[in-house]
Amino acid sequence: MHAAMLQLKNISLRRGTKLVLDGASFTLQPGEKASLVGRNGAGKSSLFSLLTHRLQADAGDVEMPPRWRIAEVAQDMPETDQGATDFVLEGDLQLMAARAALAAAEAADDGHAIGDAHVALAEAGEFDAVARAQALLLGLGFSMGQVDAPVNSFSGGWRMRLQLARALMFPGDLLLLDEPTNHLDLDALVWLEAWLKRYDxxxxxxxxxxxxxxxxxxxxxxxxxxxxxxxxxxxxxxxSMRAERMLQQQAAFGRQQEKVAQLQRFIDRFKAKASKAKQAQSRVKALARMEKIAPVLTSADFQFEFREPLSLPNPMLVMNELEVGYAGQDGEPDKVIVRNVNRSVLPGERIGILGANGQGKSTLVKTLARAQAAMGGHVLEGKGLAIGYFAQQEMDVLRPDEGPLAHMVRLAREQGPAGREQELRDFLGRFRFTGEMVGQAVGSLSGGEKARLVLAMLVWQRPNLLLLDEPTNHLDLTTREALSMALNEYEGTVMLVSHDRALLREVCDEFWLVTKGRVEPFDGDLDDYQKWLLDQSREAARAARERDRAARGGPAATPAPAPVAVVAPTPAPAESGATRRDDRKATAANRQKQAERTRPVRKALTEAETRLAQAQKDHAVLLQDMAAPDVPPARRAEQGRQLKQLDELIESTEQRWLELTEELEQLQAGDGS
Known part of the structure; x- marks a missing residue:
């Protein structure tokens, strides 16, 4: 086997009585990025557990390089008051080991070990570790004000984002991701996609x-x-390839069925005749030896449709000076997130709602769905408006201790349309709730099953306005495709928040952008929006690096401006040539005066920068020397002491540089610059 391959050979694995893998094999070459697809319950997560040694195969071999480091997203919800950045940093096991080694070496005053630990820290990227951790957090949707917030101050979905950032902090040689996009908005998903493309x-x-x-x-x-x-x-x-394979398999199945029928006819006709018994027996053996080709099964595919709305009000909704947000707690004032919304929603519209995390997309949808009160303004509803609301958290509209049938019975009784119990059972069967499942407590259902129940409840209500907030979070690809087809055939109006771009592309024909406290039409398609999001994340990552550099006392590069709308400048009033010449003379005189006042400080600043550059260069050379093999112990100890002296020199010079910079800025401000 190639030293860097991942290879499964004839793996068999049981979970309880179910055989989830039966002689399964595959190979991944180093650097390959693969998806593992299959129906819910097929055994995909079990395969991940096999690769991480949480499960052992019943038969077969898993072969991978022994030194490979495997990274995956922990599924537990951490309960700690540790800051978010520090929590993510701990995902870099190499960095943590180097830090621990340095602390131990310094405690023992071991110069040799101190030198080794500094080399290890440099190799682990200590110098920009905090910036890297915060860039991950910002990319995944956290604000700068949240990067040091306690982990236990975040909700469950946000804690899973923290676990994802922790895994990406040190992704190792093999990165395993199990549904990494489930808790992400579209902005965080686009950022993650770009990050994974760079992962090697x-x-x-x-x-x-x-x-x-x-x-x-x-x-x-x-x-x-x-x-x-x-x-x-x-x-x-x-x-495409699987469809072709299925067609070939179906054709082969048909040909084999004809052959089976021909053999069976011969056996049935001649097995009683002595003169033909031997030939008949050979046909029986041939039939037994024949490797049966399975038919192509499509009966498990899921399909449904929304029933025709009883009416289509025009307009559906009119928002006048609408303000949305959430009520303050413990005496705090209400928090308005989006204000001054003046939009209309018309029959038949397909509106995709875009916006970075935390801008108020879900809050807007909740308010329109009457799930929470508006903070200001009002919403006028058309006569006969019937809203179907899919909440991002399914349990917002489900009761964990009741079964699907109890939900449908209550829905038919309280909201309608009315329906007999057998009719409701048959209806649930179309959404894959059959037999005893109709009485199973919703709290014990899978995420996909809960989502299908919410869809069933929406369809039964016969709405003319669908408000869908992340409806695909727990749906498999087959169910997502069924939802897309149903929405495209639906005659009512759809307002959709989703990070599933395939669904947005297939369903929506216009987009609203929720940003900076406003709702505006977005003039572009999803590709334009993705470019905008990537620009935003690059700026956020660059700003994080600048803040980290400034916090460490180093000279900060000039920060790049945040993306803003381009506005044409207002032309200045015309001036006479003499006036412009006088102004230029006065400006030149001021510059000369300022140069004389600031010359000593600028000279000292240049000298500090020179010393800092030389110290940093000496530091890099020393680290390179220390990385050489077979350095004598006495020399290694001396190198450790020199490294400590250089660290102190760099720190004091950076501090001096900061002081001189402040003094220069004050002098320039005093001159009116």
Missing amino acids: GTMLVISHDREFLDAITQVTLHLDEAKINRYGGNYTSFE
Whole structure:
């Protein structure tokens, strides 16, 4: 086996009585990025547990380089008051080990060990570790004011983002991602996609987001009927190749069925005749030896449709000076997030609601759905408006101790349309709730099953306005496609918040952007929006690096301006040539006067910069020398002491540089500059 391959050979794995892998095999080359796809319950997460040694195979071998470091997103919800940045930093195990080694060396006053620890810290990227951690947090949607907030101050979904950032802090040689986009908004998803494209290790990802998979993977592993088939290409290529394979399999199945029927006819006709008994027996053996080709099964695919609305009010909604937000707690004032919304919603519109995390998309939808009160202004509803609301958190509209049938019975009784119990049971069957499942407590259902129940409840209500807030979070690809088809055939109005770009592209024909406390039409498509989001994340990451550099006392580079709308400058009034000449003379005189006043400080500043540059250069050379093999112990100890002296010199010179910079700024301000 190649030293850097990941290879599964004839793996069999049982979970309880279910055989989830049966002689499964595949190979991933170093640096390949692959998706693992298959129906919910097929065994994808079990395969991840096998790779991380949480499960042991019943048969077969898992082979990978022994020194490979595996990174994955922890699924537990951390309960700690540790700051977010420090929590993410701890994901870099190499950095943590180097820090611990330095602390131990300094405690022992061991110059040799101090030198080794400094080398290890440099290799682990200590100098920009905080900036890297905060860039991950900002990219995943945290604000700068949250990067040091306690972990336990965040909700469950945000804590999962923290776990994702922690895994990305040191992604190792093999990165395993199980549904990484479930708790992300579109802005964070686009950022993650760009980050994963740059990752140069081997990656295996489970996801039901086809555009995400298309963007970051070049290999597709399909887990089906306990076997794994490898396809070269992204998810769209896989679908095309699999469809071709299914057609070929169906044709082969048809030909084999004809052959089976022919053999069976011969056996039935001649098995009683002595002269033909031997030939008949050979046909029986041939039939037994024949490797049966399975038929192509499509009966498990899920489909549904929204029923025709009873009416289509025009307009559906009119928002006048609407303000949305949330009520203050413990005597705090109400918090308005979006204000001055003046928009109309018309019958048949398909509106995608875009916006960075925390800008108020879900709050707007909740307010329109009557799930919370407006903070100001008002919403005029058309006569006969019937709203179907899919909450981002399904449990907002479900009761954990009741079963699907109890939910439907109450819905039919309290909201309508009315329906008999058998009619409701049949209806639930169309959404894959059959037999005893209709009485199973919702709290014990999977995320996908809860989402399907919410969809069933929406369809039953026969709404003419659908307000959907992240409806695909727990849906597999088959169910997502069914939802897309149902929405496209739906005759009412759709307002959709989603990080699933395939759904947004297929369903929406206009977009609203929620940003900076306002709701405006977005003049562009999803590709334009993704470019805008990437520009925003680059600026945020650059600002984090500048803040980290300034916090460490070093000279900060000039920060790049945040992206702003381009506004044409207002032309200045015309001036006479003499006036402009006089102004230039006065400006030149002021510059000369300022140069004389600031010359000593500028000279000292230049000298400090020169000393700092030389010290940093000596520091780098010393680190390089210390990385050489077979350095004598006495020399290594001396190098450790020199490194400590250089660290102190750099720190004091940076402090002096900051003081001189402040003095120069004060002098320039005193001259009116």
